[in-house]
Amino acid sequence: MELLIAHGATILFYLFAAVVVAGAVGVVALRNPMYGALCLLATFLGVAALFLLRHAEFVGVVQIFVYGGGVMVLFLFVIMLVNLHRLREVRMLASTAPLAAVVAVLLVGMLLWAVVALPGGGAAAGAAGTAALREVAGEELGNSEAVAWVLFRDHLVAFEVASLFLLVAMIGAVVLGRKR
Amino acid sequence: MSLAPIGTGHFLVLGAILFGIGLFGILTRRNLITVLMSVELLLNSANLNLVAFAHERADLTGQVFAVFTIAVAAGEAAVGLGILLALFRLRATTELDRARELEG
Numbered sequence: 001m002e003l004l005i006a007h008g009a010t011i012l013f014y015l016f017a018a019v020v021v022a023g024a025v026g027v028v029a030l031r032n033p034m035y036g037a038l039c040l041l042a043t044f045l046g047v048a049a050l051f052l053l054r055h056a057e058f059v060g061v062v063q064i065f066v067y068g069g070g071v072m073v074l075f076l077f078v079i080m081l082v083n084l085h086r087l088r089e090v091r092m093l094a095s096t097a098p099l100a101a102v103v104a105v106l107l108v109g110m111l112l113w114a115v116v117a118l119p120g121g122g123a124a125a126g127a128a129g130t131a132a133l134r135e136v137a138g139e140e141l142g143n144s145e146a147v148a149w150v151l152f153r154d155h156l157v158a159f160e161v162a163s164l165f166l167l168v169a170m171i172g173a174v175v176l177g178r179k180r
Numbered sequence: 181m182s183l184a185p186i187g188t189g190h191f192l193v194l195g196a197i198l199f200g201i202g203l204f205g206i207l208t209r210r211n212l213i214t215v216l217m218s219v220e221l222l223l224n225s226a227n228l229n230l231v232a233f234a235h236e237r238a239d240l241t242g243q244v245f246a247v248f249t250i251a252v253a254a255g256e257a258a259v260g261l262g263i264l265l266a267l268f269r270l271r272a273t274t275e276l277d278r279a280r281e282l283e284g
Binding site: 009010013017020021024025027028033036037040043044047050051053054055056058059062063066067070071074075078079081082091092093094096097100101103104105107108111112115118130132133143146147150151154155158162165166168169170172173174175176177179 | 185186188189190191192193194195196197198199200201202203204205207208209210211213214216217218220221224227228231232234235238239240241243244246247248250251252253254255256257258259261262263264265266268269274277
């Protein structure tokens, strides 16, 4: 029990990291996209929990709403709209799978090498001050308020461009999805 | 028994692994739905790195950037699935190998 309390964050990290990796493997490895979508949901929720562990409460909740809610419903709807019979007869992977595996392993190796080459070998505890993630002008509020200040004060143009992008994406999806 | 405290490196390693799995899915799977789901895995791994660095540097810009990434991912999923529906109407399939020509 003492171990659980002393290493609570560590244990939670490994638990959710296992959920994330298992879900990702499920997405890639399962033949039926419906099962894949449910594995993807597990990955989304695991990533949201990892955001909470890094004191990104707002991003974590947005992750659950947008990914776990919106994107997931979109995927499930389309999977059910598209008739996926005769799935077992087709090959699942492209013929270039071994080459793709080599490419993916090489890329992960390079990324891990870069992590090890970080100052401090990437082992820095990263506790430069979690209070700074909740602070607005020296006053400690909440993470959402702090994010809102940075978002609307420093990145307002990017915010407006993002809203324009979402409008364009919405129109594009409607145009693509309508019946001819 | 003592476990190392969770640092930024742990998140970067997890992000790299997640990116590798997603990349493998994009390169190998023939079903467009699964390819789109693999793209979401890549975007999630990028978000993990952004949030981890925001924590390490005690700078909220990384978290704000992650919110933008989520918005872009939502738009990408909507357009991608719209293309998938259009493809399905045209060819009655979601197999990428059977969509080699871009004819209307």
